[in-house]
Amino acid sequence: MRSPNATLLVSALLVGVLAGCGGIISSSESGAQAMSLVRVSNGFGEILPHKVQALDSNGVPTAQVVAIRSDADLLAYTRSSNPILSTPVFDPGTFLPSGAPGNHFIYATFTSPVDVSSVLTSAPGQLQNNSFAGSILVTAHDPFTGVSSVISGRAFIDGRTMGAEPVGAPPELPLEQWVTLDGAGSTVAVVQGDGSTPGLGFPGTQGVFTGQHELISTSTLVFVVDSDGDLATHEAFPSGVQVRMEIKTSVLSKAGRPLDFQALASTTVGADTLAPEVLFSPPPQAFPRISPGGGELGVDPLTTIRVEFSEPVQPWSVGDLLTGTVPTLSTALVVRFGPTTSTVHVPFHVKPISPYDLSVWDLIPAFNFPGSGPPQAECGTFNRVDVDINAGQTTDLAGNINQLAGTTFFITGEGPGIANIPVTPDAIYLGRTGGSPGISVIDLNGFGQGTGNPTFDPVNPILEGNTNFPNNPNVIFYGGTMLPPLAPGTCTVDGGSRGVFTLATDSSLNDLIVRAPIIQSLGDMMLGWSLDVAFNNAPAPFGCQGQGGNLCATTGFKVIATVIDGSTLSPAALNPNGTQILIDGGPNLVGWSPHPNPPPLVFPPLCVSPYIGGQEPTSVDTLALFLPNLLVPGDPFGDPATGVPPSGLLATNANVFFQGPSLPSTQIAACATYGLRQQIGQFLYLIDRARNEVVVLNSNRMTVIDRIEVPDPTSLAIGSNLDLLAITSQSVGAVTFIDIDPSSSSFHQVLKVTTVGQSPRGIAWEPGNEDIFVCNEADDSVSILSAFSLNLRKTVISSLERPFEVAITPRQTTFGLARNVYFAYILGRNGRISVFESGPNGVNGWGYDDVVGSMPMTFNNPKTIQVDPIDLRSGLWVVHEGRLDQGSQQLVGAPGEGALSNIVAETGTPGQIILSSISLLIPQLRDIHYSIKVSIGEERLTGVPVDIAFDNLTNLGGIVNWVTSYSAGSPVPLNGKAIVRQAGAAQPTNRPRFAFAAVPNPTQGLGGVDVILLDGAFLRYDTNVFQPGIQSIEAPHTNILMDYFRQ
Known part of the structure; x- marks a missing residue:
């Protein structure tokens, strides 16, 4: 960063130069801290910095x-x-700015004295390069032929230059003082x-001109053209070429600070009539100087592309600057990939290197570009980028337009x-720790066309590791006739x-x-709002802001029309x-795939901004x-022994429906009402404790949406109305409470920080949105925060010993007891569960x-402990060691063995x-008898479990959230987190x-996830029909599990 003194200095110099109509004024070295460029000039005016009229x-x-x-x-x-x-x-003649005869010259002034050794070298072999060390070059470039050559001359810093005769051993060129300022x-x-x-x-030295003393300074480099080794014979820079002074960031100040920005000063002798052209590499390749290019292999798909021109060009003639708006397609440069039948033209922003x-x-x-995929499933034409x-499109500062076309490519x-x-409801999220922490996702649908291996054998359509997407019966029987069409993938981008x-x-x-x-690092995880409320392909200004938009995807055509069908919701039309239930607009349902x-x-x-890369649902x-x-x-597994592929969903109730919007149209009459759209998925919140962040991801694309700083984030809880995220800081x-409502003006901002007890860890939000419980492990207490005010309502200390987790079941109005x-x-x-009963506890109250x-x-x-989502009699699941006897409720499993x-x-x-x-006569626990419904040990588990989650394949999330007269706020109409409807x-x-x-x-084995069938005897479920025995899901180092309704 430029120091305040340097900034004032530069401003003063600019004012002086402009007022003096191109005359040179001196620069002061006092107070300069950063190494910055003040200007580059040819004596007739400033070449750098570039100038523009104010607006x-x-x-x-x-x-x-x-x-x-x-x-x-x-910008x-x-x-x-x-x-x-x-x-x-430059004037075509050999004249100084005053009009007196003299050599052409160009100079650069910096804010700090220059380290001479970073610019000039004493090596005799570099005389042919004017003794430049490589950080500065002065060249002549012919943009039409692409030929560049070094301009012969002599470089000075503070009047000193490298001598012509080596001295010493090993021989070196001496630094000699050739010019100076006298007393006057x-x-x-x-x-x-x-x-x-x-x-x-x-x-x-042979004629004065205004400001000539600036050329003798420790902060100024002067280059004087000199092809015959005699400065006394006046010479001009070559005409018909671009005269270029390149200044790299390897120029150092005496204090060792590098130049903050590289620079290129470019001008001509006489009027500039030269076209700006893309530079080319030397023959025989003669590739455009575009990087990556020249057939380069293995390029990162996240790459940017660098283009080098022969001279400075007008930004708007190259492309759109990074103004925060959506880029349009450039007419000067075309970036494209894909087969000729469906070539993709990529819009881009442009940014100068300096x-x-x-x-x-x-x-x-x-x-991003698609990438090639791994060697066994490369993506063919999709990984070549031209x-x-x-x-006739790119314009230089003099108004000349490029004349040469060209092309290059990379792979x-x-x-x-x-x-x-x-995405939900067909996903279970895994937090995997160990040496490489990260997230994995268990696929409970099995027929999607996400990223994956595209290998498929029609003769044997059920092979372990191959894609199952072509076995989707809709693809088999309808395929290309569907809207939009579906077909088996060809590479890992759409393998399935x-x-x-x-x-x-x-x-x-x-x-x-x-x-x-x-x-x-990876800690607790939670899912929030459906993404489509914030990111969708409705036309601007509502959804897609650029390069996309579908009138039929407008929120006005989105109607969540459902019917309660037992324990699930179906489209009303069925x-x-x-x-x-009819709700206009609203988010994608968590109950529908x-x-x-x-x-x-x-x-x-579909849309470039916001980026929506997935096709609309059917x-x-x-x-x-x-x-x-x-x-x-139906049958989600098939039979490998007989070659019968999977043919139906794992879910016992239908949760997949054709609910996507109509295909793009400009006519309102062509748009039908719909129930699902892109962007599918939810906002996924996770703790990165190492970075002191809550990271917000797109649960479908797993891209970062936001990062929110929170000190020592430890555990998460989400309000049942999806309005707030609570984070404990141990x-x-x-x-810390964060607004997670996408419609809020304070979305993803910290709203409040509430002090609780010592070492808060576990946290849970009461399903009816009354209170938030925080376990303070170090002081044996629980802080209860009001969901109305987010303030501390009370602190509970009775019967608690190092509380670290909590689960809350809703107010039992018409269910349970x-x-x-x-x-x-x-x-x-200590392994004990303390039971808290809510109020009201005042006069005529009925709860303690x-x-x-x-x-x-x-x-x-x-x-850990989690609410049983099925049993409304305050059912719970506890993850621990040592199975308990169902009758005596005593330990019967060996300590150290896993149990649920x-x-x-x-x-x-x-x-x-x-x-x-x-009520004083009522026994302890308010006359409630808690019993063990089932206790599973290592006769069914593969080891000691540390967390538990449940599938969401059948849910009533599309019904208005549960609410009582004690609840804070209004219930969210869709996708609320309450565990009862x-x-x-x-x-x-x-x-x-x-x-x-x-x-x-x-x-x-390697570790992973055991699956327990909740129907009947709570047996472990075989997840892999290709291997003998009962198989778990292999996912080493899995320590965290999360589903949508996790508390």
């Missing part, structure tokens, strides 16, 4: 001229209607030891991989799923989809006689073609609003129990069929 408040150019010294200046002032001003040229400030040639004055002919060098431009693509140069490599992952219970992969076939450098899940990536994308218009959905519950003793209170279950390190006792059983080495126990409030006095003198009678929101247990250290 008034209406964007109209004024008479005021400003210098461009930063990217911000470039603020340059327009096609306000071009950068042309640079001064005049430039004089220094008499050498032999009586000669070789400096005679240096500008100012505000002082407008000849080198970086093209920043609006989206860059074309169009003639992208595998790169870090891009992801297109199945390997089947149910497999880990989704990115285009590099890596199942660790989110990893370094995106995150450094069951017109059921109880219907897009078809396919996910849809394939397409090029070009349109509702497909049904109008009499093509009913064939992907329904070392700080606080809870109908006590009209909610219960919180606080798990301590305090801990009412502890359960009789002890859970050895407890890991399901607890339920089995019996108790039903109804509200008023707090009165009679009013669908006739009170029902569980989520009815999972499977529980997932994270087992990072199994007794055998």
Whole structure:
């Protein structure tokens, strides 16, 4: 950064130069800190910095001229209607700025004294290069032939230059003082030891001109043209070429600071009539100087593209600057990939390598290139990127236009991989720690066209590791007739799923989809709002802001028309006689899967800004073609022994429907109402404790949306109305609340930080949105925060020993024991569960609003506790060691062996129990008997589990959120996090069929996830029909599991 003194100095110099009509004024060296360029001049005017007219408040150019010294200046002032001003040229004759005879020269002044050794070299062999060390070059370039040559001359710093005769051993050129300022400030040639004055002919020694003394300074480099070794014979720079002074950042100050920006000063002798052309490499290759290019292999798909011109060019003639708007397609340069039948033209922003060098431009693509995929599944024509140069489009500062066309190409490599992952309700999210922390996703759909291996054998359509997408019955029987069309993929960008219970992969076939450098560590995870409320392909200004937009994807055509169909929701059109729910607009339902899940990536994308790369889900218009959905519950595995492929969903109730928008149209009448659209997925929040961040991801593409700083983030909880995210900070003793409502003006901002007890860890949000519980492990307390104010409501300390996790079941109004209170279950390190009963506890109240006792059983080495989503009798799941006996509730499994126990409030006095003198006779735990419904040990588990989650395949998330008269705020109409819904009678929101247990250290194998079938005997479920025995999901180092309704 330029120091304040240097900034004032530069401003003063600019004013002086402009006022003096091109005259040179001196620079002061005092106070300079950073090594910056003050100017480059040829004596007839400043070549650098570039100049442009200032704009008034209406964007109209004024008479005021400003210098461009930063990217911000470039963005603020340059327009096609306000071009950068042309640079001064040399007089064709050998004249000084005063008109007196003399040599042509060019000089650069810096804010700090120059380290001579960083610019000039004493090596005799570099005399032919004017003794330049390489950080500065002065060349002549013919843009038409592409030939560059060194201009012969002599370089001076503070009047000193390298001598012509080597001395010493090894021989070196001496640094000699050839010119200096005398006592009167005049430039004089220094008499050498032999009586000669070789400096005679240096500008100012043979005729004065204004400001000549600036050329004798430790901060100024002067280059004087000299082809015959005699400055006294006046010479001019060559005509008919670009005279270029290149200044690199390897120029150092005496303090060792490098130059902050590289620079290129370019001018001509006489009027500039030379066209700006892209530079070419020397023959025989003669490739355009475009990097990557020249057939380069293995290029990172995330690459930018650098283009080098023969001279500075007008920014607007290259492309759109990074103004925050969506880039349009450039007419000067074309970036394209893909087969000739469906070539993708890539829009890009442009950015100069330096505000002082407008000849080198970086093209920043609006989206990443597909990449080649791994060797076994390369993407063919999609990984070749061509860059074309169009003639007659690029303009230099003098108004000349390029004349030469050209082309080059490069081949992208595998790169870090891009992801297109199945989304809720067909996903379980895994947090994997160890040496390479990251996220994996269990695919519970199995028929999607996400990123994955495209290998498929029609003769044997069921092979382990091959794609299962071509077995999707809709693809088999409809395929290209669907809207939009579907077809088997050709590379890892659209290869598709390997089947149910497999880990989704990115285009590099890596199942660790989110990893370094995106995150450094991984903690708790939660899902928030559906992404389509913020990112969708509706036309501007509502959805897509550039390079896309579909009128039929407008929110006004989105109608969530559902019917309650038992424990699930179906589109109303499929069951017109059921109880219907109609909501205009709204987010994508967490209970409905897009078809396919996910849809394939397409090029070009649906929308460039915001970037939406996936195809829309299968349109509702497909049904109008009499093509009913064939992907329904059925056989998700197939039979490898007989070659019968999978043919149906794992879900027991249909959750896949054709609900996408109509195909793009400009006619409102052509748009049908729809229920699902891109962007599919949810906002995914995860803790990166190493970076002190909450990272916000797109759960489908796994790209970073935001990063929010939070000190020592430890654990997460989301409000049941999806409005707030709460984060405990263990070392700080606080809870941070972040706004996560995309419609809010404070979206993703910290709203409040509330102080709690010591070492807060576990946190849970009461499902009815009344309170937030925070476990303070170090001081044996629980802080209860009000969901109304987010302030501390009370602190509970009774019967608690190192509480670290908590689960909360909703206020039992018409279900469970109908006590009209909610219960919180606080798990301590001692393995005991303390039971909290809510109020009201005042006069005529019926709840203690305090801990009412502890359960009789002890859970050895407890890991976590989660609410049982199915059993509304305050059902719980505890992850621990040592199985418990169902009858005696005592430890029967060996300590150190894994266990999962399901607890339920089995019996108790039903109804509200008023707090009165009679209530004093009620036994501990308010006369509730908690029993063990089942306790699973290592006879079914592969090791010690550390976390648990449940599938969301059948859920009632599309019904308005649960609310009571004690709830804060209004209930969210769709996708609320409450675990109960009013669908006739009170029902569980989520009815999972499977529980997932994270087992990072199994007794055998590499570790991963055990799947427990919740139907019947709670047996471990075989997830891989290709291998003998009962197989778990292999995912080493899995320590965290997350589903949408996780508390």
